[in-house]
Amino acid sequence: MPRRATIADVAREAGVSRTTVSHALNDKGYVDALTRERVKAVARELGYRPNVRAQRLRTGEARTIALISSMPFEVAGGASRLGFLMEVAAVAASAALVRGLALVLVPPMSTARLPLEQLDIDGAIVIEPTQDDVNVALLQSRGLPIVCIGRAPGDDAVPYIDLHTPATTQLLLAHLLAQGARHIALMIGAQQRNSYIDAHATYLTFCSAHGIDPAVVHVDEAGGEQAAYDACLRLLAQHPELDAICVPVDAFAIGAVRAIGERGLRIPQDMKIVTRYDGVRARSCRPPLTAVDLHLDDVSSLAVDLLFAHLGGKAEQLAVEPPVPQLVVRESSVLNAKTE
């Protein structure tokens, strides 16, 4: 890059001191109008721009936070890239800017590891961390404040926004039961993520309360949609009695829908299917998937607020609860459901 004009260059060219340049450019008022205009003209001509970074360093202000998805590329990238992360990002970026924070986006990448070391950040929001999450560990080793969306399993010290997974799972299962399903399976990811752990526990309790034989399938996230398709085919072969599947990960639900169609089963008449996040994939699926409104607007703003409090050292709250999730009924579980 060509050398950038410095304040010294402007001072020399305008024939004034550096302090005068600084005052003139910042409209401090200690400089007469004529000089101020001349300094500004010279600065423009030389292409001088104040070094915001250096100013921030001097004042010690926190300026940048990262939004990081811990979901693997295979389920949160590609066709699913306009998903949970980006919906959070859209709201969080605005909420951050209002607070004077820039939000750096770190989407899942098909490379092995996120290049977090190179990021010059003051804190981070991590979406759905796993147990012993490498991204969380790296950020912690740098001493950065972190807020998780979804509790970090096995680490009670990381502040988080509660995703209400037990309530969400209960909503979906009770809905399937109310629609007449009696043999309901659960398909979750293989990693140790809090949403899976909570969904699993809620499912087992629900099955036991309603006399349902549990059938749980763990799918490798790295296999994405295709792995869910394969797993669903095996599940249907092993459990011909099944009449419903709860598939919280939307990319997995899409794979499962394909497998159900492959087996010649009609949705929802022969097989009902529901997912968690009411996003693009749920809506553009044929048939559209019954899902849950997680109030991601609120989740996102609350995450920024909580991180902001921690950045400022005012870290009382550990967990924040957004509004309770609401069911969004679609044709994957109710025939002729009225959808938007």
Add this chain to the structure above:
Amino acid sequence: MPRRATIADVAREAGVSRTTVSHALNDKGYVDALTRERVKAVARELGYRPNVRAQRLRTGEARTIALISSMPFEVAGGASRLGFLMEVAAVAASAALVRGLALVLVPPMSTARLPLEQLDIDGAIVIEPTQDDVNVALLQSRGLPIVCIGRAPGDDAVPYIDLHTPATTQLLLAHLLAQGARHIALMIGAQQRNSYIDAHATYLTFCSAHGIDPAVVHVDEAGGEQAAYDACLRLLAQHPELDAICVPVDAFAIGAVRAIGERGLRIPQDMKIVTRYDGVRARSCRPPLTAVDLHLDDVSSLAVDLLFAHLGGKAEQLAVEPPVPQLVVRESSVLNAKTE
């Protein structure tokens, strides 16, 4: 914020020089293993983190770019927030990280102006700037390199990724004609944006070539979906002969679909409607909207590449052409269209 531990604190506590601390933490190898581990342990204990910002300042490396939407909140925020910008963001953020750049997301905000002054950035990608775009002007006044997605009208000096608007418009209009439409209207935004200017010109040429009486409606972006609804009702009242409308802005198309339904017209039998960006809104609309695949993956990566070249002072190319857009046919223009 509490005072952050400095390299001097670590040096004092570990009983070594600052240089030794720096070498130990950066695994430079000039320090014996035992000392290196002790220094690392002390650094962890004190919560010391290297000041990446200061390091970057010393080396003068470019580190951060902003992605800015010049579309107003009313058409690119709210229900449309998971749109064009975020699809570009998902790909651009990864492409940027691979190049060692952090991407800061600047979504449209409901406040009057984007708070760009506070951003500590080295360059920016601006989506669909208007003529005399305030964001572009502000970035230019700071001497920052800019790349636009969609040409900046009236400013031939700003490098851009061509959105192929004439080709896109031609595709959509030719499709409507092929589907039997003979009275085709065009609904575009009121601002001076290159995509509108090009769509308008292409439309007029197309009408003249096919003996169609032109009917163009300009809708105020600030009115969003509702303004398009109102404008469409007026259009239908004035032009009862219409059998198709081309509505490039997806939020406007959603409003128009509502107005068409309000008038008791069936889509696509009585009225065909098409939009430009094949995003969430087009897909989740009932019926789903015929749209265009703009190859936003390519557009986004090319924008990052072009900005990267400009950041490095290797600024030969002014305009870059992504692959030509492709039609995605849906039920808003073809009865029983096979959709995904």
